[in-house]
Amino acid sequence: DVKVTQSSRYLVKRTGEKVFLECVQDMDHENMFWYRQDPGLGLRLIYFSYDVKMKEKGDIPEGYSVSREKKERFSLILESASTNQTSMYLCASMSGLYTGELFFGEGSRLTVL
Template identity: 90%
Template sequence: DVKVTQSSRYLVKRTGEKVFLECVQDMDHENMFWYRQDPGLGLRLIYFSYDVKMKEKGDIPEGYSVSREKKERFSLILESASTNQTSMYLCASRIGTSPHEQYFGPGTRLTVT
């Protein structure tokens, strides 16, 4: 079975802190994605990566950056956390390009105070 893991289930950070969210997949998938999920807004794509060191902006990249130095790992970085970045963050991976299913990690609930 594909496994997508995220570094933390719950995280509390202060405004202005630099925050790293880590995602690791164990199935050699080329594509990896970061979403945030907020009530009533569904899943919104922040960034995705289709290969090592490659990245593309999603729908809401402002305030975020990403890093993919190794195929299995995709990191989301909040350069200076703000309270409006309090959310559930979901990582996903997928083999190749569509049409293939996406596998999601368990999510990280980030609270910025």
């Protein structure tokens, strides 16, 4: 069974802290994504990666960075957390076959105080 695992389901951080959100997939997928989900706004793409050490900005990259040192792991980094980054963060992966099927993790709910 395919699996995308996000390291933390719930996090509470303070303004200005550096935050790491980790995501691991066991499907050998080339493509990995970080989305942000907010009520009334749907899913918005922050960053994605189509290969190790390769990354592209999504629609809302400001305030975020990413790291992909290994194929199975894709990390989202908030260099200096702010209250407007309080949100649900979803990691997803997709194979290189052009199916469009994203496999999602359970999400990480981040609260920044």
